[in-house]
Amino acid sequence: MLTGSSKHDNAARCGVHGEDHIMVDKTTIGGNGTNGELRVNDAANQSMVNVAVGTNTRRNDAELKIGGQGGRNGLLRVARAKDDLSTTIGDNGMSLVGALSVYNSDRRNPLNINPFGDELKVLMGDTGVAAYLQLTDGSNGPGPIIEVSGKDNAIRTGQPGAKTNTLEIVGKSARISAGGEGTAGRLIANGGDEKARVTLNGADASVRVGGNGSNGTVSVLGADGQPLLELLGRANESVMGLGQKNRPARISLYNAQQRESIKLDAGAGDILLANADAAEMFDVDGPAEPGTVMVISASGTLVAGDRPYDTRVAGIVSGAGTFQPALVLDRRQTEHDRAPIALAGKVYCYADASSAPIQAGDLLTTSATPGHAMRVGESSRALGAVVGKALGSLESGTGLIPVLVGLQ
Missing domain, CATH: 2.60.40 (Immunoglobulin-like)
Known part of the structure; x- marks a missing residue:
């Protein structure tokens, strides 16, 4: 039963056994051990608005229910006085159903949640308002x-x-x-079977293409869509292709000083090498530092020459002075020490001018000084013992001089 006090206290009270359970005084419904509930019925006595705490299914929850009985749809609108801006949820006879719009103090609409048929659109941001x-x-x-x-x-x-x-x-x-904050980045592109086909891994700075049942292919295309560079992994071979019609390929390799050391020029059909001689690795016994004149020993290994006009001469150890080998053949491990012997080209060579000064253009042969060359003074003894031709001079003593290698 609802009872009221005098018209002056603006309140209504309902109680059981003399204790108030509902008190309406502008702010409060419920209390004193009883959850509050407010219902607003229509003329047919159907509950259209229900505000309750502690429903039958959720005893500790607060609930606001609008509509749902008598075939009525719920509608919630929050508006400001003397303002046409409002927040509306529900069907108000227009095309918007269940829409939620939130406005800021500048009358902009930075948040809108709006269902259209089988779609739900969530829009954030407005003119001048970033989401x-x-x-x-x-x-x-x-x-x-x-x-x-x-x-x-x-x-x-x-x-x-x-x-x-x-x-x-x-x-x-x-x-x-x-990647970042101690976590290495990784980007993965999977195939249709959800297995990785392309992986970019920041942990080891690697790019992996292929695998998991697929051969990898890397293509660099020109503006016309034609491949200029291709790396192809195939079942029976690995292929690298460079160049295209009217666009010849070139490969340039640079040294630590950023100088081009090797160039493969498909347009010219040429291989350009910046270094000086062509050498081949040989088994050696004893000292074999760059610039040493070497001869063939009885066992087939090379040793430093120590006899004048020795027809066993094999060549000069490459790599002395400013000349380095451009090409070295037969690089492999054996049971012996190995050294690159210049077969052709320019090298620096140890020379001995004690018996006669050496001038540029002189033929050189082996000498009694181990590992040193000397000027050929007796042509009759030099056949088969010439190691090359001097490109520099040495007036006396010993030293390094440039030599054009040429066994004869």
Whole structure:
């Protein structure tokens, strides 16, 4: 039973056994051990609005229910006085059903949730208002786990409290970055079987193409769409292709000083090598430092020459002075020490001018000084013992001189 006091206290009370359970005084319904409930019925006595605490199914929840009986749809509208802006949820006879619009103090609409048929549209942002969405993992750590920013068209993810994001997709600068804060980035493109076909791995700075049942292919195309560079992994061979019609290929290799050391020029049909001689690896016994004149020993290994006009002469150890070998053949491991012996080209050679000065253009042969060459003074003894021709001079003593290698 609802009873009221005098008209002056603006209140109504209902009680059981003398104790108030409902008191309506502008703010309060319920209390004193009883959950509050407010119902607003229509003329047919159907409950159209129900505000309750502690429903039958959820005893600790608060519930607001609008409509649902008598074939009525619910409608909720929140408006400001003397203002046409409002928040509306429900069917008000228009095409909008269940729409939620939130306005800011500038009368802009930065949030709109609106169902259209079988679609649900969530629109964030408005003119001059950038949208920003943050999702956290519920932990106490600072910072969001996922950020969606309309300001720079970006999606970012990271660990709670991290200074940098581990994944960024930024549309404004057309950038995708992965990794950071101790986590190496990795981008994977899978095939239809969900197995990796292309992997970019920041941990070891690698790009892997193929695998998991597929041969990899890397192509670099020209403006006309024709391949200029291709790396092909096939079942029975590995292929690298360079060049295209009217666009000959070239491969250039540079040294530590950024000088071109090797160039393969398909247009000229040429291989250009910056270094000086062609050498081949030989088994050696004893000292064989660059510039040493070597002869063939009885066992077939090379040793430093120590006899004048020795027809067993094999050549000069490459690599002395400023001349380095451009090509070295037969690089492999054996049970002996090995050294590159110049077969053709220019090398620096140890020489001895004690018996006669050496001038540029002189033929050189072996000498009694181990590993040194000397000027040929007796032509009759030089046949088969010439190691090359001097490209520099040595007036006396011993030293390194440039030599054009040529056994004869």
